[in-house]
Amino acid sequence: MAVHLLATLTAKPGKFDELASHFRTLATQVHAHEPDTLIYYALENKASNELIVIEKYKNAQVQANHGKTAYFQAFFATVGPLLAGKPVLKKCASVVGGGFEGRGETAAKL
Amino acid sequence: MAVHLLATLTAKPGKFDELASHFRTLATQVHAHEPDTLIYYALENKASNELIVIEKYKNAQVQANHGKTAYFQAFFATVGPLLAGKPVLKKCASVVGGGFEGRGETAAKL
Numbered sequence: 001m002a003v004h005l006l007a008t009l010t011a012k013p014g015k016f017d018e019l020a021s022h023f024r025t026l027a028t029q030v031h032a033h034e035p036d037t038l039i040y041y042a043l044e045n046k047a048s049n050e051l052i053v054i055e056k057y058k059n060a061q062v063q064a065n066h067g068k069t070a071y072f073q074a075f076f077a078t079v080g081p082l083l084a085g086k087p088v089l090k091k092c093a094s095v096v097g098g099g100f101e102g103r104g105e106t107a108a109k110l
Numbered sequence: 111m112a113v114h115l116l117a118t119l120t121a122k123p124g125k126f127d128e129l130a131s132h133f134r135t136l137a138t139q140v141h142a143h144e145p146d147t148l149i150y151y152a153l154e155n156k157a158s159n160e161l162i163v164i165e166k167y168k169n170a171q172v173q174a175n176h177g178k179t180a181y182f183q184a185f186f187a188t189v190g191p192l193l194a195g196k197p198v199l200k201k202c203a204s205v206v207g208g209g210f211e212g213r214g215e216t217a218a219k220l
Contacts, residue, residue: 004153006116006153006155006162024207024209027208027209027210031210035213041205041208041209041210041211042204042205042208042209043114043202043203043204043205044202044204045202046202046203047201050200051205052116052200054164054211091155091157092153092154092156092162093153093156094151094152095130095133095152095153095154097137098133098137099133099141100149100151101151101164101211101212102149102211103145
């Protein structure tokens, strides 16, 4: 069963762009090395200086493997000083029949 | 420019399934009537009884039009009594180059 994760990272004032740039590097590696990580992108919530990461993994094992990669751990070691607090993680399940993840044929209709 | 929205609806105890079922009806209408609503799906955060809706609109006008539809307004009139509080809306921008919205060819690489 797919695992969805919403991770909210709040940047210190003036540190959002630096945080986002490190995230780009991470996302490129995730795309290249984790074919079963199905969704992985960041949004900027300007109102609260938040980088919100939308994540979907084929299953719990894929998510666990993601967390153990060297590049993921390096990302958090690097961005730690840029964060205003601990990341907030919301582990979610999809609501079956509850919408569409995209408009392309391959995008999952839940 | 695309508009991303994260809407968090917290259900009263025991009311999540009823809320999710109304959302399914809404999402079906959005899929059918709003070709420029590009992403629209719900996640369940069991830990906090939250229905979290991930939304992406082609632009701000498309999002405004969505909010004025009869079926969207009917949804909120219906689910109001099921909610433990006001919905929390986060209006976001995408982080350019910050990940991928899916693995299909049509899924946007940001």
